[in-house]
Every structure is written in structure tokens, then in C-alpha cells.
Amino acid sequence: MLRSLWFLLLVAFTDAQGYRFRNEFPGPYCAARKYDECCRDRQDGCAQPISTTLCYCDEFCDRGEHGDCCPDYEEVCLGMPATTSPPDNTFACLHKKRYFTPYDPPIVDNCNTCKCNMDGSVSCTENVCLVDDEILTQLQHLERSVGWTASNYSEWWGRTYDEGKVLRLGTFQPKRPTKAMKRLTNKGGVLPSQFDASEYWPGLVGEARDQGWCGSSWAVSTAAMSSDRFAIKSKGHEKVQLAPQQMLACAVRQQGCHGGHLDSAWQYVRKVGLVNEECYPYIAAKNVCKIRNSDTLITANCEPPATVNRTEKYRMGPAVLLNNETDIMMEIKEGGTVQALLRVYRDFFSYKRGIYRHSAAATPADERAAYHSVRLIGWGEELVGYARVKYWIAINSWGQWWGENGRFRILRGSNECEIESYVLASKPYLNENVREVGKVGQLQELIVGTGYAPYPSRRYPPYGSSS
Numbered sequence: 011m012l013r014s015l016w017f018l019l020l021v022a023f024t025d026a027q028g029y030r031f032r033n034e035f036p037g038p039y040c041a042a043r044k045y046d047e048c049c050r051d052r053q054d055g056c057a058q059p060i061s062t063t064l065c066y067c068d069e070f071c072d073r074g075e076h077g078d079c080c081p082d083y084e085e086v087c088l089g090m091p092a093t094t095s096p097p098d099n100t101f102a103c104l105h106k107k108r109y110f111t112p113y114d115p116p117i118v119d120n121c122n123t124c125k126c127n128m129d130g131s132v133s134c135t136e137n138v139c140l141v142d143d144e145i146l147t148q149l150q151h152l153e154r155s156v157g158w159t160a161s162n163y164s165e166w167w168g169r170t171y172d173e174g175k176v177l178r179l180g181t182f183q184p185k186r187p188t189k190a191m192k193r194l195t196n197k198g199g200v201l202p203s204q205f206d207a208s209e210y211w212p213g214l215v216g217e218a219r220d221q222g223w224c225g226s227s228w229a230v231s232t233a234a235m236s237s238d239r240f241a242i243k244s245k246g247h248e249k250v251q252l253a254p255q256q257m258l259a260c261a262v263r264q265q266g267c268h269g270g271h272l273d274s275a276w277q278y279v280r281k282v283g284l285v286n287e288e289c290y291p292y293i294a295a296k297n298v299c300k301i302r303n304s305d306t307l308i309t310a311n312c313e314p315p316a317t318v319n320r321t322e323k324y325r326m327g328p329a330v331l332l333n334n335e336t337d338i339m340m341e342i343k344e345g346g347t348v349q350a351l352l353r354v355y356r357d358f359f360s361y362k363r364g365i366y367r368h369s370a371a372a373t374p375a376d377e378r379a380a381y382h383s384v385r386l387i388g389w390g391e392e393l394v395g396y397a398r399v400k401y402w403i404a405i406n407s408w409g410q411w412w413g414e415n416g417r418f419r420i421l422r423g424s425n426e427c428e429i430e431s432y433v434l435a436s437k438p439y440l441n442e443n444v445r446e447v448g449k450v451g452q453l454q455e456l457i458v459g460t461g462y463a464p465y466p467s468r469r470y471p472p473y474g475s476s477s
């Protein structure tokens with residue numbers, strides 16, 4: 011009878027495997043054989059059932075990695091000392107006040123995992139975590155000098171800094187030619203010392219959304235600024251939440267949840283146009299594109315708005331770059347929220363309240379810059395000690411649990427985190443504009459042909475359903 015090769019698994023005894031083997035199959039086996047516990051040479055009958063197969067107590071079983079001895083063979087047949095527990099020096103490792111053994115699963119320590127070695131030493135992976143006690147302590151000490159307060163957000167624990175940079179941000183630094191994009195200079199005018207678009211246009215500026223663990227800020231901030239501007243310019247008639255998911259799924263030459271360029275995003279919104287959020291809900295992942303470039307809201311199966319006769323997708327004019335602090339302020343006051351690129355440092359993730367500026371806290375020396383895009387919605391100034399500190403009010407896309415209800419304030423006038431070097435604005439094509447560009451006949455036809463209101467809702471089936 012050919013012996014089963016099953017035992018290949020059980021035999022290549024290192025100390026550790028042997029120990030685990032004996033723990034899992036305590037036996038007795040050889041010791042339980044009635045007449046002759048152990049046999050000489052090869053004797054196929056000299057076996058005991060174990061698990062779903064047999065193990066052997068003859069000399070032939072002892073063949074190194076091809077062996078198939080019973081777990082207690084060495085102890086019973088060779089008279090070697092029983093190793094029911096591992097030698098003392100391999101028993102326990104200590105990591106952050108927790109004891110564990112080489113046979114336990116690795117310990118998770120924030121964004122790293124630690125395993126216990128046979129010699130009692132501990133080896134951990136060496137990722138820089140998105141947040142840790144060290145940076146939080148440093149930020150606490152720095153609080154008065156930097157002027158903002160940090161928070162210990164549980165959402166960041168267990169994540170690496172790289173994960174945060176890829177999946178919580180997601181806007182690439184502009185390519186050189188785009189930096190030379192047309193700059194817009196606003197006519198001078200009187201600017202108030204405080205301005206908040208969400209108070210100036212109540213109900214027309216969208217609050218912070220949560221992009222989730224998807225590096226989609228390029229799409230989220232573009233859609234959010236477009237939505238704000240449609241609502242503001244139409245004085246509330248075209249109040250709509252536009253769908254970042256459409257860009258995430260459909261914009262070619264972008265990298266979905268691994269980031270995108272703002273100039274391409276604006277080209278997409280200008281040439282193709284966006285549908286509304288209900289029609290293409292955000293799922294924080296790339297999915298199959300369901301909107302053709304030529305679609306109207308009708309052919310895309312979106313429910314057209316009830317307040318205006320719109321059947322075209324929502325398109326924006328070309329994006330323009332704003333020159334400097336005063337131009338940015340003027341544009342916000344005249345046109346609504348703007349989009350700003352922001353260089354992100356590690357401490358930004360822990361911002362809770364105050365006027366942000368990046369600190370020296372625990373930023374890895376060899377770090378590669380990561381960029382994010384947000385909306386600027388206003389500005390103000392605050393007396394900190396005897397100093398007048400100017401700030402921008404910005405809306406992030408990490409949900410309202412972060413920062414000042416999803417917003418943050420950041421130093422103004424000193425290009426903090428490069429926030430003043432790439433600020434974009436664009437004008438919406440309101441419903442009237444859609445008519446003006448020669449679509450009147452077509453639009454009327456569609457409105458008449460479909461009975462327009464109330465147009466039956468044929469939204470997409472939920473994602474994940476098979477149809």
C-alpha cells in the first residue's frame with residue numbers, strides 16, 4: 011500500500027510547526043497502539059488514524075520532509091522529551107503591553123502589523139500612518155503657535171499615509187501648459203472684510219460631501235462648484251446637485267479613484283455636461299459609464315428638473331485661472347464659489363478648527379507632495395493675539411464630521427499650501443443659455459414630444475443589480 015502523501019503537510023517539522031501540529035492533534039497515537047507502540051523498518055500496519063488519514067509509528071516514517079510519522083512518534087519511539095509547550099525563549103513576544111506568541115495571528119498596530127519571531131523579537135511593517143499618537147501630541151504642543159486645533163479622528167486610524175494621499179485626495183498637480191491657462195483679472199471694486207457665500211446666497215451653496223476612500227476630489231470639487239454656480243447664477247431656479255460619479259465613470263484620461271486633472275475635468279463639463287446626482291449617484295468607486303456624450307437628460311433616463319424647461323445636460327463655460335488674492339475674492343463675490351488646488355501635508359488630516367497653516371509636525375522628510383482640490387466660498391479675518399490673521403473659508407469633501415462641519419479656514423494672502431496659485435472659476439450655461447446656442451427648436455420638440463411635465467421618472471436601477 012502506498013502511503014498517503016497527505017502527510018507531507020504534517021511532517022516538515024520545524025520546531026514551531028511541530029509544536030502546532032502536536033497542539034492541534036494531541037493524540038495519543040503511537041502511545042495508544044495496543045501491542046507494539048513502535049515498529050522497526052517499514053510496516054504499513056504500524057499506523058493510527060489521524061484526521062482523515064493515517065500516521066505511522068515505524069522507523070520508515072521518519073524521512074525528513076517526506077515523513078509521515080504520528081505527532082507523538084519522536085516522544086514515544088525515540089524517547090525524545092515531550093514538547094507540549096514551546097521552549098521558553100519562543101513563548102511570548104511583548105508589543106505595546108500585549109503578549110503574543112509566534113502562533114498567534116499578527117498584532118495590528120495602527121496601520122502596521124507586527125509578528126512575533128521564534129527568538130522572542132517582534133517585527134513590524136514600517137509604514138508611516140495617516141495619523142498616530144506622535145503627530146497628535148506634537149500638534150497639541152504646537153496648537154498655540156500654529157493657531158489651529160487638531161482632533162483625533164477615528165476614521166484615520168489603521169490607514170497608511172500613502173492610502174490617505176491616494177484615496178482621500180485625488181487631484182494631480184497641473185501639467186505645465188495648463189498653468190499658463192488664461193488668467194482672469196476682475197475689475198476692481200470694494201470688497202468687504204468678511205464674506206461667506208453660503209450666507210450671502212442662503213441655501214444655494216452645497217455643504218461638504220464625503221468622497222469616501224476614493225481619490226475623486228478632482229470630480230467632487232468640480233461637480234460641487236458647478237452646482238453652486240448654477241444655483242447662484244439662476245437665483246435658485248436651477249438648484250441642482252451635479253453628479254461627480256459621471257466624471258468618475260465616464261471621463262477618459264482621468265484615473266477614477268486614483269486621481270484626475272482639473273483641466274480635463276473642466277473640459278468634460280464644458281463639452282459633455284453633467285447630469286444630476288439622483289440620476290448618477292455617487293458610490294466612491296469607478297463603475298461602468300452610463301452616459302453617452304450625446305445624451306440629453308431625457309435620453310439618459312434622468313428626470314428633468316421641475317422648475318425650468320431643461321433637457322440638455324448641465325454644461326459650464328471654459329475654466330479660467332484667477333490671478334491673485336483680490337481677484338479670487340472678487341470672483342467669489344460676483345460669481346460664487348471657486349475651486350482651489352491645495353498642497354496637502356500630513357497634519358491637515360487632523361485639522362479640527364481654527365485657521366490652518368501647515369506645521370512642522372511629523373512630516374516625513376522624503377515625502378512626495380500630494381494635491382487636493384476644494385471649494386473656496388469666502389474669507390474673513392480674525393484677531394489672534396495682537397495680530398490680524400486673514401483667512402479663506404473652504405469646503406472640503408471628507409464629510410461634515412471633519413473640520414468645522416466639513417469646512418476649514420486657511421491662511422489668506424500668503425499662498426499657504428499653494429492655495430492661491432491655481433484657483434479656477436467657470437460660468438454655467440443656464441437654461442436660457444441653452445436656448446440661445448441654437449437648440450431652441452430641438453428643445454421645444456423634446457418638451458412637446460415627451461409631454462415634459464410631469465415626465466415619468468425612469469431612473470437607473472440601483473448599482474449592483476444585474477440589469
Ligand SMILES: *[C@@H]1O[C@H](CO)[C@@H](O)[C@H](O)[C@H]1NC(C)=O
Nearest residue numbers: 142143146147162163164167
Ligand atoms: C486617538 O484615538 C485612538 C483610538 O481611536 C487611541 O488609541 C489613541 O490613544 C488616541 N490618541 C490620542 C493622542 O488621543
Ligand SMILES: *[C@@H]1O[C@H](CO)[C@@H](O)[C@H](O)[C@H]1NC(C)=O
Nearest residue numbers: 316317318319320454457462
Ligand atoms: C416650459 O416651456 C413651456 C412651453 O414653451 C412653457 O409653457 C412653460 O411655461 C415653460 N416652463 C418654465 C418653467 O419655464
Ligand SMILES: *[C@@H]1O[C@H](CO)[C@@H](O)[C@H](O)[C@H]1NC(C)=O
Nearest residue numbers: 195196198333334335336337
Ligand atoms: C491682483 O492683480 C490685480 C491686477 O491683475 C491688481 O490690480 C491687484 O492689486 C492685485 N492684488 C494683489 C493683492 O496683489
